Amino acid sequence: MLNVRHLSVTFGRVQALRDVSLSLEQGEVRAVCGENGAGKSTLMKTLIGVVKPQGGLIEIDGKPCSISGPQAAQGIGIALVAQELSLAPHLSVLDNIWLGNRTVGLFHRKREYRVRANAALEQLNADFDLDRPVSNLTIGQRQIVEIARLLVREARILILDEPTATLSDVEIERAMAALRRLKAAGKSVLYVTHRLGEVFDICDSVTVLRNGEDVGSALVSQIDRQQLIEMMLGRSFREMYPEAPVLPASQQGLKVQGLNVPGAVQELSFSVPRGRITCIAGQVGAGAGMVTRALAGLVPNATGQVVLDGKELPLGSVRARMKRNVTFVSEDRAGEGIFRRPVLENLVAARIGEHSTAGMLSWPRLLRRAGELCAEVKVDVRRLKANAFDLSGGNQQKLLFARALGGTEPGVLLVNEPCRGVDVGARAEIYRLLREFCRMGYALLVVSSDLEEVAGISDRVITLFRGSYVACYEHGEIDIARILADITHPIGARAA
Amino acid sequence: MAKDDTMDLARVNERAFGWSQGLSRLTLIRAALLLLIAAFALTTPGFLSVPSLTALLTNLSFVGCISIGMTFITLSGNVMSFALGATAAVAAVVFVNVLNLAGYPAAVLAALFSGALITAVQGALIGGVRANPIIVSIAANVLIYGCAEWLTNNETVHIAAPMLALPLQGKLAGLPVEFIVFLAATIVAQFVLSLTIFGRNLFYIGSGLPAAEAVGLPTIRTATTAYFWAGLFSSVAGILLASRFVQANMEFALHYDYDAIAAVLVGGTAIQGGSGSALRTFIGVVAISVIQVLLLLYGLREEWRLFITGLIVLVVIVLYSNRQRN
Numbered sequence: 001m002l003n004v005r006h007l008s009v010t011f012g013r014v015q016a017l018r019d020v021s022l023s024l025e026q027g028e029v030r031a032v033c034g035e036n037g038a039g040k041s042t043l044m045k046t047l048i049g050v051v052k053p054q055g056g057l058i059e060i061d062g063k064p065c066s067i068s069g070p071q072a073a074q075g076i077g078i079a080l081v082a083q084e085l086s087l088a089p090h091l092s093v094l095d096n097i098w099l100g101n102r103t104v105g106l107f108h109r110k111r112e113y114r115v116r117a118n119a120a121l122e123q124l125n126a127d128f129d130l131d132r133p134v135s136n137l138t139i140g141q142r143q144i145v146e147i148a149r150l151l152v153r154e155a156r157i158l159i160l161d162e163p164t165a166t167l168s169d170v171e172i173e174r175a176m177a178a179l180r181r182l183k184a185a186g187k188s189v190l191y192v193t194h195r196l197g198e199v200f201d202i203c204d205s206v207t208v209l210r211n212g213e214d215v216g217s218a219l220v221s222q223i224d225r226q227q228l229i230e231m232m233l234g235r236s237f238r239e240m241y242p243e244a245p246v247l248p249a250s251q252q253g254l255k256v257q258g259l260n261v262p263g264a265v266q267e268l269s270f271s272v273p274r275g276r277i278t279c280i281a282g283q284v285g286a287g288a289g290m291v292t293r294a295l296a297g298l299v300p301n302a303t304g305q306v307v308l309d310g311k312e313l314p315l316g317s318v319r320a321r322m323k324r325n326v327t328f329v330s331e332d333r334a335g336e337g338i339f340r341r342p343v344l345e346n347l348v349a350a351r352i353g354e355h356s357t358a359g360m361l362s363w364p365r366l367l368r369r370a371g372e373l374c375a376e377v378k379v380d381v382r383r384l385k386a387n388a389f390d391l392s393g394g395n396q397q398k399l400l401f402a403r404a405l406g407g408t409e410p411g412v413l414l415v416n417e418p419c420r421g422v423d424v425g426a427r428a429e430i431y432r433l434l435r436e437f438c439r440m441g442y443a444l445l446v447v448s449s450d451l452e453e454v455a456g457i458s459d460r461v462i463t464l465f466r467g468s469y470v471a472c473y474e475h476g477e478i479d480i481a482r483i484l485a486d487i488t489h490p491i492g493a494r495a496a
Numbered sequence: 497m498a499k500d501d502t503m504d505l506a507r508v509n510e511r512a513f514g515w516s517q518g519l520s521r522l523t524l525i526r527a528a529l530l531l532l533i534a535a536f537a538l539t540t541p542g543f544l545s546v547p548s549l550t551a552l553l554t555n556l557s558f559v560g561c562i563s564i565g566m567t568f569i570t571l572s573g574n575v576m577s578f579a580l581g582a583t584a585a586v587a588a589v590v591f592v593n594v595l596n597l598a599g600y601p602a603a604v605l606a607a608l609f610s611g612a613l614i615t616a617v618q619g620a621l622i623g624g625v626r627a628n629p630i631i632v633s634i635a636a637n638v639l640i641y642g643c644a645e646w647l648t649n650n651e652t653v654h655i656a657a658p659m660l661a662l663p664l665q666g667k668l669a670g671l672p673v674e675f676i677v678f679l680a681a682t683i684v685a686q687f688v689l690s691l692t693i694f695g696r697n698l699f700y701i702g703s704g705l706p707a708a709e710a711v712g713l714p715t716i717r718t719a720t721t722a723y724f725w726a727g728l729f730s731s732v733a734g735i736l737l738a739s740r741f742v743q744a745n746m747e748f749a750l751h752y753d754y755d756a757i758a759a760v761l762v763g764g765t766a767i768q769g770g771s772g773s774a775l776r777t778f779i780g781v782v783a784i785s786v787i788q789v790l791l792l793l794y795g796l797r798e799e800w801r802l803f804i805t806g807l808i809v810l811v812v813i814v815l816y817s818n819r820q821r822n
Contacts, residue, residue, distance in 0.1 A: 298710065318712035328710055336710050340703040340770050345696065350711040352696050359693050403711065 001026050001188055002078075002157055007056035009042055009212075016042045020056070020214040022207045024157065029179065029189040031199040031220070033232055034209035035423035040192050043209065044159050047190070048073040048080045074102070079155035081146050081163060089135040093117070093128050097149045120151040123185055124178040138285070140171030144178055151187075158182065159190045164198060165421065168284035168449050170488055176202050196225055196424075197452065208232055233425050241428075241456035242435045244277075244475065252309045253443040254412055256295070259304035264290040265467040268304075274410065274443045277434060279454045281483050282464035288447045289331060290467075292414040295445070296328035297321045308412065322350060325411025327404035329397070331420050331447075337400050338388045343379065344370045346388040350403045373402040377433060394426020401433055410441035417448055431457055455480045463487050525815065526764060530783055537786050542793055550672055554740075556785035557674035558584075558733050560778070562749065563756040563763075564678075564685045565615075565729035567777045571689070572722040573702040573769030574622055574629035576757045579615070579636040580730040581749040586640060587611040587734030588744035592653045600663070604735060611731030612724045614640065619723025623716035644746045652745040655738070664739035674736050678781075681729055685774035694721050703770025751802070758805045759784045761812040784808065 002024040009017040017039045024030050034040050045051040047058065049067035057064050060076055067073050070080075087096045097117045098104050104113065117130055126144045134142060143163055150158055160179075164172045179202055182189060191203055199206055200220060208215040208231040215231050223231075254272040259265055264287040272278045282288035294302035297318040306313045314320050321328075327350070330336035339346055347370045348355065355365040367384070374381040377398040383391070388399060397418065404413050418434065419427045434457060437444055448454050454461055461478050463470040463486035470486040473479070537543050562580050569577050587607040595603035618636050622629045644650065664673050689695040697718040701708045708715050733752070738744040763780025765772025784805065791800050 296710065297712075318709065319714075322712040330710060332706075335704075336706040338704065339700055339707055341699055345699070349700060349707075349713070352693055356693055361691050361693060361696060363691075 001061060003057075003059040003062070004043075004047070005057040005059065007043070007046060007053050007058070009046055009051055009053050015212055017046070017053070017209075017212050018214070020207075020209065020212075022214075022217055024188045024190060026156075026188055027183055027186045028205065029183055029191055029203045030217075031203040031206040032190055032192045032209065033196075033199065033206055033228065034215075035232060035425050038209040038232075039212040040209055041161070042212070044080060044161055044190070044192060047159060048078055071102075074153055074155070077154060077156035078159065079150040079153060079157070080159040080161065081143065081150065082161055087134045087142055087145060090133055092131045092133055093121075093137075093145055094130040096134050096145055097121075097130075097152055099149070101149075101153060103153075116152055117148065120148040121145075123151060123181060124148060125174075125181055126178070138171060140167045140174055143167070143175060147178065147182075155187070157188045157190065159192070161192045163191075164193065164195060166284070168286075169451060169484065170283055172198075195450075196228060199228065200225065229424060242432050244435070244438075244459055254295070254313075254445065255307045257305040257307075259291065259294060259302065259306075261287065261290050261294050261299055261302045261467070265294065265302075268464075268467075268469050270462050270469070270472065272412070272443045272445045273460075274441050275438050276459040277438060277444045277446055277457050278460045278462065279458035280445065280447045280462045280464055281451065281454045282447075282449070282487050284449050286464045286487060287467035288449075288464050289416050291464075292328065292416050292445060292447050295321075296326070296414050298328070325404070325407035325409065327411060327413050329400045329404075329413065329415040329418070331417035333393065333396050333400065333421070334389070338396050340387065340389050342385050343374075343388050343391070343399060344384040346399045347373045347384075347402050351406055354406070369406075373405060376405055377402040378429065392423070392426065393421040394423060394430065397422055397426070397430055398433065401430075401437075404437070404442070410437075412443045413437055413445070415444065415446045417450075418446060419448075419450070419453060451480050451483055454478075454483060523764075526762075530779070533783055533786055533790075537790060540790055540793055543789070548789070548793075550667075552785060552789050553675040554672040556781055557672070557678035558737055558740075558749065559752050559755045559759065559785070560678040560781040561681050561729050561733035561736065562752050563759040563777050563781050564681050564774055565726035565733075566753070566756040566760050567685065567763075567765055567772060567774055568689075568698065568722040568725045568729075569629070570757070570760050570765050570767065571698050571702045571769055571772055572719055573705060574719070574722075575767060575769075576630070576753070576760075577615070577618070577633035577636075577723075577726065578630070578753050579618065579633045579640060580726060580756060581752040582637050582640040582746075583611045583614050583727050583730040584734035584737065584749035584752065585744070585746045586614060586644065587731035588738040588748045589644070589648065589653060589734075589746065591735050591738045592655050592744040596653075596656045607735050607738075608728055608731045611734060612727040615727030615730070616720050616724040619720040619726075620716065622723070623719025641746060648746070650746050652743050654743040658742050662739075664736055674740065677732060677736060679778075681732055682774050682778045685725070685729065688725065689774055694718065698722055699770055701769075754802070754805055754809075755784060758809045758812075761809055761816075767813060767816060 004020065004022045007017055007020045008015065020043060022030065032040050032043065042051055046053050047067070049069040049072055058067060065076065073079070088099060091099070094109065094114060094117050097120065098113055114130055121128060124144050124147060128137065128141065134145060137145065147158065164175060167175060179189065193199060203220050205217060205219050206228065207217040210232065253274045256271065257269050259268040268291060280288045280291055290299065293299050294315060295306060297316050297320065300316055302315050304315060306315060308324055308326070313324055339349060344367065348366050352361065355362055355369055370384055371381050374384065379395055379398050388396060404411060418430055422430060434444060446457065455478055458478060459475045461473045461483060463483055465487055542548060562584055565580055566576060587610055590610045591603050591607035594606040614636070618632050621627050622632055664677065666673055668676050689698065697713050700713055701715050701718050705715060733749060737748045759780035760777050761767060762783055763776035765776055787804060788801050791804060
């Protein structure tokens with residue numbers, strides 16, 4: 001149905017895509033994988049006509065066609081669900097489904113349109129009230145509305161750009177179910193994803209891009225995980241998760257008693273020993289992220305007792321927390337982590353006072369310190385002057401970790417979703433870095449909704465369901481199935 | 497090896513999606529425009545004369561000092577203030593009144609203090625309760641003029657002994673004293689921005705307030721201090737105006753806010769904050785003022801001045817947003 005032949009795209013002197021070919025049959029779901037910057041987005045943009053190819057051919061139903069823009073793409077049935085959803089939150093589901101549809105006249109609330117909107121939702125196994133405002137829906141449900149919008153536009157080829165990046169596991173399962181139904185209905189899907197699990201779960205075939213080049217395509221049934229990772233990285237993949245260091249169990253660390261955040265977390269007690277990685281697992285919205293935010297002093301109405309190495313750490317004060325060398329790394333890097341400033345300034349942001357006298361900065365000292373930090377977290381020191389916003393997700397994450405380095409004693413790291421938006425290659429490095437912090441005696445508390453990651457990196461897992469403690473597992477008893485059961489429907493947890 | 501790959505890829509992306517390309521293009525456009533203005537100015541008969549240049553340098557210094565103050569506000573991520581002109585006027589009136597009562601040093605201190613206080617309170621409000629900075633400045637603007645009318649009946653106050661105004665009149669080393677003060681203000685501001693902890697914190701809160709809060713930077717204090725400096729530099733403009741005219745009233749510095757924000761943006765300080773400098777603003781002030789003088793020399797009426805200023809702000813913002821979108 002769709003045939004892409006020898007596509008190449010250049011921006012100035014930079015070749016963003018080189019000789020990329022792929023095909024898509026009716027009812028086929030094809031994964032497009034690659035590290036960040038591999039050219040996935042460029043490929044998608046070319047297919048919907050936002051980017052013009054310099055060479056190659058796009059054929060639809062065997063006929064070559066040139067796609068002049070998103071409107072033209074809509075005309076021939078290609079539609080893209082972007083990473084950032086484009087719904088109007090205050091309008092209803094019905095309004096959103098017909099928003100921007102060129103076949104609709106002046107009135108879109110007629111019976112006919114309600115029926116068609118319902119049919120589209122039905123196709124996705126969703127039965128939202130059409131008059132519900134979109135702001136009431138979860139991110140996952142919004143995604144379904146977005147796809148329904150494309151269905152009423154009679155899209156035949158759907159391009160999904162990392163649709164599950166921000167979903168919890170349960171929502172992902174629902175999205176997968178919706179995808180399977182689309183497939184059964186004969187729609188073709190190009191599925192851009194970072195999550196290898198999904199490739200094997202629902203895709204028929206996979207195309208891998210690396211450095212803008214077409215590394216190859218394969219049927220999913222004919223390759224395994226290891227091979228796929230090797231294709232993406234272009235090198236053999238040793239191990240994603242580094243060995244846990246054997247350190248004597250320490251009494252020191254963070255002890256949390258009766259943490260409460262109204263509407264999010266109830267009576268949570270746990271401890272985070274030094275030299276270990278403690279993970280809090282929970283679905284998105286279960287309050288796991290709120291736990292670290294509260295400990296970071298960013299939730300004003302949080303209550304509870306927090307003791308670090310035997311000394312109380314007051315809740316609700318970022319500065320008191322920073323004084324004890326407790327660093328928070330947010331899941332929202334762009335909004336709450338990185339400054340739109342040079343790498344240098346991002347590295348030293350939290351400790352600028354340590355490199356100045358009487359309110360005056362010492363740039364030579366700052367520069368030297370930033371250089372050391374670069375070396376420690378393995379960011380190219382030549383990029384010190386580059387704007388941190390232009391770095392890859394993995395490198396940005398490393399800058400945030402670097403802020404935790406320093407101080408007279410090892411501190412505590414509170415990390416939300418350490419690998420969100422980080423590509424596979426950089427992931428392994430982030431995990432190694434986390435272990436490095438363990439070795440230095442830091443106590444690490446990590447919140448993650450990626451269960452594979454939780455099982456891979458943690459020495460202790462605390463499961464959370466709707467803001468309440470379910471169970472705690474020590475090294476050796478950590479098991480993905482049990483964690484998943486705990487965080488989705490914890491049997492007996494309510495009673496206990 | 498693979499690490500280098502990802503870094504190269506990020507670089508490819510930068511170029512591919514036009515971020516840095518757009519940046520340099522914008523810089524080029526700005527440089528070309530400046531050259532164009534310079535060429536235009538130099539070939540305009542009557543521009544290159546001592547009286548004309550003296551008038552230019554004197555006049556741009558008033559708006560210049562306010563623009564330096566505005567730079568602090570723009571950098572802090574609070575876009576602009578509509579109350580700096582009013583602040584300068586208050587400082588001018590305070591200066592003259594105190595001068596008549598208590599002498600020169602007291603007058604300067606009182607003027608600086610009153611202006612800085614007015615804006616610092618706004619800064620505390622904006623930093624502390626996240627009030628919308630534009631609305632706060634409009635409210636402050638109205639309040640200032642209201643209070644001034646109530647307290648002074650909007651009368652013009654005169655410097656009783658004109659000799660007293662002398663220190664900030666005339667020329668020094670061939671340059672108007674006003675211009676030297678503006679130059680000094682620029683240097684002081686640039687020093688504060690580049691070399692102090694406060695300066696760095698200002699860039700941090702301007703380029704990512706939530707990130708600044710997450711690492712425990714003193715966001716409220718930094719916003720307050722930014723507004724404090726804005727008021728201080730505006731007060732300098734007020735003192736210069738009062739010295740120049742040997743009198744003061746609340747009509748002083750009216751509409752200077754618009755010229756100031758135009759100068760800040762033309763200079764290349766980012767409207768969304770977190771990037772820019774006092775030196776850039778200096779260049780912006782000179783560019784805007786030269787354009788305005790050229791308009792006068794070509795016989796265009798005063799209305800054109802406002803029109804052109806507005807147009808320049810719009811063009812800069814459009815250029816800038818273009819860069820953001822790509």
